[in-house]
Amino acid sequence: MAPGDGTFPLGREPLPDAGGSITSGAADRLTEEERKRRRRKIAALAGILVVLAIIIYMIIRALSGNSPLPSIPSELPHYVSDIYGTDQPMGVAVSPSGGRVYVTESEGSRLVRVYDSSGHQLGTLKPPGRDEAWRLPVYVAVSPRTEDVYVSDRLRQDVDVYSPTGKYLGALRPTGHLGKGAQPLGLAFGSEGDLYMTDVGGPRQDHRVLVFGAGGKKPLRRVGSPGMFWFPNGLALDGKGDLYVADSNDGRLEIFNPAGKPAVSIERGVGEGDLGLPRGVAIDGNRLFVVDTTAQVVKVYRLPGQVTEVPAYIGSFGGEGIGDGQFQYPNGIAIDHNGRIYVTDRVNGRVQVWEY
């Protein structure tokens, strides 16, 4: 074994001096060199162990469902790719495991198309016994408890429920005093599996948010006073139970505390962070994402510690066009457990994937 041949010298035998004999001075010098070499090897081993620890950390991250590479801190995400195959997609949702992406189709066959996280179509969902003239799926949400898929249908004025395997489980038609005449639109789940639904039935006075207990058909309560909303669309809940509702035709986002009391709002306007026609809403950690359909962008806000403060505007991504990362009337938004963002790009007929 020789130095420079790609292996490590064992270093046990003392090296002979020029005359072939070992003097005491030479022995001291050799011992010193040996020590130095040993120190270098220990340092190298320590370095390799650090690299190994980082790799193990990344593998553990990947096994626990996160991206193996920690993301570089950034205020706004970057465009990654598109998912094609849906005609005028409106709503999008991701299963809790992130393995399935559900996209509603508002033209053509009017199906709910199911993709894997790489964008390969796995199948479709549709209610039985009706052709596309009699259905119009709009928004979709996945129960965090059962992974059942809930799809609002604007024509049939109900919510179709499917099992995680795609089996049709039935239609949810709100009942009771609060639920009668409801026309479901936006859907979102609370952490306990309670369903939040925007209801756009009847005149403006009746537009509201209805809250159902897990699996229930009779609304437990309503959110929003009469006349407060005008065609509320997407909605989302943060980890504290605060509710964020896109009050679309009023051009604002209403924020409610967990008791359902209005706290603050982001208003319509032309200023930085003001809204035009908000539709889809999603929350990831302390970031709030609002799809502003007419501005052709997704606006990003930082959630404050208190619901009484207006979220701070960070910036937007997108812009009008048909190129990569451009939108034509985006609508729905969903975020998976990796922080990967899915946005339905309606007129361009695709779902865009963005990442941090």
Add this chain to the structure above:
Amino acid sequence: MREQTLDRLIRLCLKAVAAGIVLVAIVYFLDRPATTPSLVDRQMAAGEKAVRGHPANVALRLQLAEVYRAAHRPDGALEQYGAVLKVGANQVALLGRGEILAEKGELAAARQSFEKAIGKASGAEFARVNPQLEGAYYGLGSVMLKQNQAKEAMLQEQKALKIEPADADALYLMGTAAVEAGADDRAVKALRQAVLFVPSGWCEPYEQLANAYRAQHRQPQQEYAGAMVELCEKKPADASRRLARLTSGPAAVDAMLGLGMAAEAESQRAAAAHWYRKVLAADPANFDARGGLARLGVHVGGK
């Protein structure tokens, strides 16, 4: 620790690192979304396939030319327009060809293309409502302005505006040509109309308006237009400071309108409504102030 053991450990750890890197790379690439051709590439591929299947179909070639333009491939579009023009003097192809050549700086060839398009359409039955003819007049005026023929450019823009009086681009070009030709009154008239149609987010008309007012020695109005350039450049606070000094005098209504727009840009809804109301008090028919109040959700009575 014996050195031999140390060596063995190092070798073992290096093997583990190598295996780990391979594993992480596999997981990372499996986790990536599938790469798909872009929408433009898809449309281009479909268009090319269609043209290959039906090479004599003019409509398909024009569609493909549009896709090439969207994909920033002007030479591909020119090729398609050229193929169409071999069949006959197609107006859409002449207009598209002229626009691309003008963008490429080939002004003489662009001018020829626009003139051919005009020659073909100007005497036709629907000439007074033909949007392609309007586009050709606009394009020809634009080329003439680049060729330092401001008066001739004004004439072409005037013809374009006869067909489409609300074309803000033609109004802007008319104003710019008029500034260069020294026709300041016409410049102010055209540019004010241009900013009436597009009051925010478009800085150039305000810049030219400031030039026109300067030529007319109308200092307050020039100051107003300069402030609006600042507002357009996303400096609402600076714009407001300049506009606040103009709220009495000849530029008062414009300045108050600008203050309303600046307040809106800073999400100060109450202040914006205040300024728009003041505008309406001075000029009850002011279109922009009414529009501003409508954006803010404030009811405005009357017509």
